[in-house]
Every structure is written in structure tokens, then in C-alpha cells.
Amino acid sequence: MNAALRSPQPPLIERLPEVRGRVTADAPLDRITWFRVGGCAEVMFKPADMEDLAMFLKGLPIDVPVTVMGVGSNLLVRDGGVPGVLIRLGAAFAKMRALDDYVLEAGAAALDLTVAKAAHAASIAGLEFFCGVPGTLGGALRMNAGAYNSETKDVLIEAEAIDRRGRIHRVTPCDLGMSYRHSDAPADWIFTRAWLQGRPGDPQVIGGMMATIQAQREESQPVKTRTGGSTFKNPVGLKAWQLIDAAGCRGLRMGAAQVSEMHCNFLINTGGATAAELEGLGEEVRRRVKESSGVDLEWEIRRIGVAAKGGAR
Template identity: 55%
Template sequence: MSDNFPVQGLRGRLTANAPLGARAWFRTGGPADWLFVPEDTDDLADLLRNRPVDMPLTVLGACSNVIIRDSGIEGVVVRLARGFSDIEVQTDGLVVGAAALDVTVAEHSAAAGLAGLEFLVGIPGSIGGAVRMNAGAYGSDINAVLDWADILTSDGELRRLTCEELGFAYRHSDLPEGAIVIRARLRGTPDAPDAIRERLAEIRASREASQPVRARTGGSTFRNPDGHKAWALIDEAGCRGLTLGGAQVSEKHCNFLLNIGDANSEQLETLGETVRKKVLDRSGIDLHWEIRRIGRRDVGEKTV
């Protein structure tokens, strides 16, 4: 453990000036000042309790729905990994760690003969992020299946919040500021495993046909405004296939940004803002980012 890090006695892996771009689905972004991979919940709680109050903390999961800015992330970045990826099958549901991938949870649910979680196979990310943003697809979302989530508050206190306490709305939850999701319980209903696997296959095929799933992308870029589809507004504004350097609006599904070769994060974010302006000028509708943009905008600027 480095003597330069302000919290001592942590058991997890700590790396200074840690590259992050290779972890992100866009394959862009600068380094973290510090990257911490905690050993377990107690290890993470120690960090939260003892870090300086002015030290920024950012949590990264699968890095699917995120643009990490080119100048990197100030403070400490926490990445939940092996100690937070357990999946426990119960009679009428699953208890899953925050680092468990959505698609893996869907597959475990199918193997256990528990229906209702098939939609997760269409979401590129991990359960912690899915709870935080009430992720959804193919007619369902986390709000429809979650019983409770265990969180660590910003000062390291372990709490259990019910679905009602999380206050889910469209792509939103009322998680306390600075809280980190540790695990969650998701409900399932009995069904034949083969029938569930067939539905998983249908969702995979639909996603493959309509989205650029094999590209360097970050998933859906903008939230759907009330009564509208973001992709349709983007298309109507003439943005399908629009490029900026190595960044492109997908021609296959224009609510997806792509790194088509050598894009950097600034190009991706600027292209997204260009799309927002064109949509606003064309339709009067202000699109809101679904992708998180995190990190310093310029060298020396604080993380936002």
C-alpha cells in the first residue's frame, strides 16, 4: 500500500495513475489518480470512513455506459470486482453482487427456472449501475423486480433500502448522495428453463439486429423524452451517421455513439453535444444524457 495514499490499512489493490481507457467500452479516457479494487464490503467501508472529506470518489462498474474524459479522474476511483460478483439463487429470486454483469444474472436466472429477469440480457452493464439508474429494456426495468438493495453510505454505513425507499423513476433512483450499491435481491417467478432461454435468445437476436452491439460504444446515449424516442428525434435532425474525428453517430441505431477507430473522449462528448443542439433546434426538445461523462475536462480541472 502506497505511503502517499491518505488511507492506510486497506487490503484491496491500489494503483496510482491507473489507466482506465482500456476498461471503458468506448476504449477512451485518461487515468485515475488512484484506482482501488476493494477486497470486500468491510474493505470498501474502511475507505469510505477514513478518506479525506475533500478527496473525490468515483465508482466504476462495467464501464459500459460512461465516457471517461481524456484528462482522467481526480481522487480515487473504486472498481468493484470479484468480491462483489456472487450470485445466490433462492426459491423465488436471486441475491446478486453489484459487480455481477446483467447478462450473467439473466443466464443464472434462466438456469434456475426463474422468469422475469430476461430483460437484463439486453443491458450492457452490472447490477450496481442497473440499480443506480433503474436500468430497463424490452418491457421491464429494475423497479419491477427489485426487493431490496444493500448500500454503503458515503461515510461507510451499511444500509438496506427497499424498492419503495429507492424511489425509482425513469432511469433514476433516489440513492443517497455518495452511496455505493453492494448487492441486491431480484424477484423471479417459476418457469421452464428452456422457455426462459428461448426468450433470452429472442432478446439477443433483436438487440443484434437493431443495435451496434459489436462496436466500441456506450449503449443508449440519451434518455427518451416523454412521448418521444430519442433515436427518432436524432434521425429527424439529420444526425444519423454524423462524424467528428473518430467519433460517429451510429447509422444502425442513431441513439448510439461509436468510436470507429481513433476517437478520443472529447470528440465523443462534443459530438453528443452537437447532436443535442441539432435536436433542440429541429424539435425544441432538449435531450438529456443517459451516458455518464466523468473526469476532468482539461488538465488540472477538477472532476465533475
């Protein structure tokens, strides 16, 4: 049959397996990313629970791309949106409970701040640093997030993930090859929960440490602006912000995107910026730092999706 006479492919949403969770076509993402930019997800799926997620993945056509998104903190969604299915884990994946021996079991959709608060409530010390990490535990597992001289791998006992075929895996930090802002977790894995090791602590001391971390963060970072957190990883032995500052990029603008005056390893949307402007500004910062210091900055912010038609990317 002539290709021009073939029936057009049905909309993606009509090709998906039956689920108990929520499926939405053309779901806007600019409302939920911290940058407040980006296009739509072709389809967004919010599974009802682990069983629903597993059955969905098992029945999903293999040609359909899958992207996972947390709360949109350390993330830049491009203006053309995200093709395929974007999965967001909800309340069923955010449950937490304290176990024996000062272990906290936490769902991957739990906010890192909430993880720290749950540990505080259970008199578990050692997890305070999570209150200084934006995003969810799933994202922290994926990138070995950390703050204030502690990293996820330092407290992780074991993590649970589900792959593209709906198979469940239980892995340790060694299995994940975790290093600075990196893990070797396969790209198709979706983290669902983790077990974190703490130690006995005084709730008053734990609370005081958390308050100090949050105060320091508010004093040194533009946390009340539309930003995506730290933009670039720190090169070995160096600080990204110092390289950016030395390259003359503090306050640099591209359209409505700007390098923060407060902390120049943060990009901010001053109002009405596009994802293309933010990404373009980041690339200009990288170019200037390379020219100034010879250092290639590596993006820490995850960039997903496609450029808008006619865009530069």
C-alpha cells in the same frame, strides 16, 4: 508560514488508509471503458470484500472525491482523467445465489447478462430482460436500467448500499424513488448487492426469451463497436433515435466520433476518437435536435472526470 514555503501535499496514494485490496495510482481507464477512451484515475481501489470497502471509506480523508465505476459500459471518461479515488468492485461483489420463493440474491459487480443467466439456471423467470442491459447490476440499480419493456424497479425487492462514511443501508424501490432511467439514491452511495423477485419458469422458455432478446439487440444496435450504449434518454412519449434521425444526425461525425448509422441513439468510436470528440458530438446532436424539434435531449450516458488541459471541456 509563506504559502510558497509550505511542504507540498503528498501524493494521494500516500494519504489513503491501509487495505487488503488493490490500490493503483494513475490507473489507465481507456482500456476498460467500452468507448476505449479517457484519462487515468488518480487512484483506483479494488476492495477485497465488504469489510475492506467499509474500513477504507471510514478512513478516507473527507476531502478526497470518490467515483464508482462498473465495467465502463454506459460511461464516458473525460480525457483528463478522474481525480480522487475510483472504486471498482470485483469478484467478492459478484456472487449470486437463488433463494426460496424465486428470489435471486446478486452482487452489484455481477454483469447484468450473468444475472439473467443465473436466473435461467435456477428456473427463475422474469429476469430475462437483464441479458439486454449492458453493464453491472450496481449500475442498473443506480439508473433503474431496463430493456424490452421491463425495468430494474419492476423486479427489485431490496438493495444494499454503503455510503461515504462506511455505513450500510438496506432500501426498497420506493425508498430509492426509482423512475425511468433514474433513482434518488444519494450520490455517495455504492450499491453492493440486491434481491430480485422472479417467478417459476421453464428453463427452455426462459432460454428462448433470452436468445430472442440478444438476437434483437444484435440486429438493431451496434453492439460489436466501441460504443457506450444508448446515449440519450427517451423523452416522455417520444423516441430519442427518431428525434436524432429527423434532425439529420444519422452518421454525423466529429473527428473519429460518429453517430451510428445502425441506431442513431448510439455514439461510436470509429478508431482513435477522444472523449472530447464523443462528448462534443453528443452536444452537437442535442443542439440540432433542439433546433429541429424543440426537445431537450437528456444524456443517459454518465460522463465523469475532467477535460484534458487545453481541451474544450
